[in-house]
Amino acid sequence: MESAAETIRRIFGGDANSLGSEMAELSAQYEALNKTKFPKPAETRFIAVANQKGGVGKTTTTVNISAALALGGAKVLVVDMDPQGNASTALGAKHNSGEPSTYDVLEGRKKIAEVKQQCPDFPKLDIVPAAIDLSGAELEVADMQDRNNLLKNALQEFIKTSDEHYDYVIVDCPPSLGLLVINAMCAVTEVLIPIQAEYYALEGLGQLINTIGLVQEHYNPILLVSTMLVTMFDRRTLLSKEIFEKVKEHYPSIVLKTTIPRTVKISEAPSFGKSAIAYDPKGMGAIAYREAALEIARRSKSVLSALSTKKQERK
Ligand code: ADP
Ligand code: MG
Numbered sequence: 001m002e003s004a005a006e007t008i009r010r011i012f013g014g015d016a017n018s019l020g021s022e023m024a025e026l027s028a029q030y031e032a033l034n035k036t037k038f039p040k041p042a043e044t045r046f047i048a049v050a051n052q053k054g055g056v057g058k059t060t061t062t063v064n065i066s067a068a069l070a071l072g073g074a075k076v077l078v079v080d081m082d083p084q085g086n087a088s089t090a091l092g093a094k095h096n097s098g099e100p101s102t103y104d105v106l107e108g109r110k111k112i113a114e115v116k117q118q119c120p121d122f123p124k125l126d127i128v129p130a131a132i133d134l135s136g137a138e139l140e141v142a143d144m145q146d147r148n149n150l151l152k153n154a155l156q157e158f159i160k161t162s163d164e165h166y167d168y169v170i171v172d173c174p175p176s177l178g179l180l181v182i183n184a185m186c187a188v189t190e191v192l193i194p195i196q197a198e199y200y201a202l203e204g205l206g207q208l209i210n211t212i213g214l215v216q217e218h219y220n221p222i223l224l225v226s227t228m229l230v231t232m233f234d235r236r237t238l239l240s241k242e243i244f245e246k247v248k249e250h251y252p253s254i255v256l257k258t259t260i261p262r263t264v265k266i267s268e269a270p271s272f273g274k275s276a277i278a279y280d281p282k283g284m285g286a287i288a289y290r291e292a293a294l295e296i297a298r299r300s301k302s303v304l305s306a307l308s309t310k311k312q313e314r315k
Contacts, residue, residue, distance in 0.1 A: 038072030
């Protein structure tokens with residue numbers, strides 16, 4: 001039988017610049033992704049999605065990479081560490097003020113197992129939601145003992161006692177460098193940095209890398225910047241291409257080959273309480289995020305081995 005991609009190609013023809021050929025290519029990519037096996041990491045990967053700049057695509061990346069990995073068969077836990085609770089919204093989790101959340105976990109009132117919710121669109125995706133109450137935590141935990149490791153301790157206990165094995169724990173960070181972000185960076189072994197394809201992106205990047213260096217030096221020596229992802233890429237502009245090339249030049253082994261296009265569907269999805277993967281599964285945005293997630297999954301072996309080398313060196 002003729003595939004959807006073939007049908008579209010037959011109707012619109014193979015002209016490389018036509019809308020038809022673009023649709024055919026997308027639909028072929030969609031079909032290929034559905035058939036592709038996402039390799040699972042040999043052990044749980046703990047990833048913080050961080051960038052001190054706001055609006056660069058941290059939350060969108062957390063939500064859609066997590067959804068894509070879950071769709072690819074992995075068990076995923078998302079931890080929302082941003083008081084804005086945008087990741088919770090986009091994954092359809094209840095997170096009114098007072099709803100059990102990250103806030104209760106950090107302050108030791110509840111365990112992760114008691115507050116996690118299942119994402120309605122993806123049975124293999126769980127989320128620890130955040131509500132605006134979390135903004136108080138920054139001050140409230142300031143005097144607590146081991147205040148940098150509150151999330152780490154809670155996560156370690158959860159992973160150890162959970163009946164189900166989690167392949168990925170992905171933490172969405174707020175745009176700041178306070179205790180919440182320090183907690184996130186102490187709880188994980190990897191940082192994923194989303195980079196918005198715009199002029200100032202590279203300036204902020206150097207600053208961010210320095211900050212992560214400080215965290216490594218003082219709190220979490222194992223921490224590895226494992227992944228960079230260029231977001232809101234506009235392929236019609238030279239600037240987007242230049243940013244991508246620059247990032248590749250400086251961080252060749254870290255940046256993903258896939259870039260995320262700027263699309264209306266990606267920005268609309270959260271208002272329906274959905275990831276782009278669930279809201280517009282065949283769209284360009286969803287497909288790009290699934291391609292990026294596949295790259296992340298395929299790099300598990302090399303990332304885990306780099307981490308294990310780092311751990312050995314510490315001994
Ligand atoms: P952050 O978490 O870093 O503050 P967000 O993921 O919330 O950033 O993204 C900021 C805004 O940009 C949001 O309104 C989001 O919907 C929008 N956005 C993010 N990525 C894309 C994209 N690829 N295409 C279109 N809009 C996007
Ligand atoms: Mg955010």
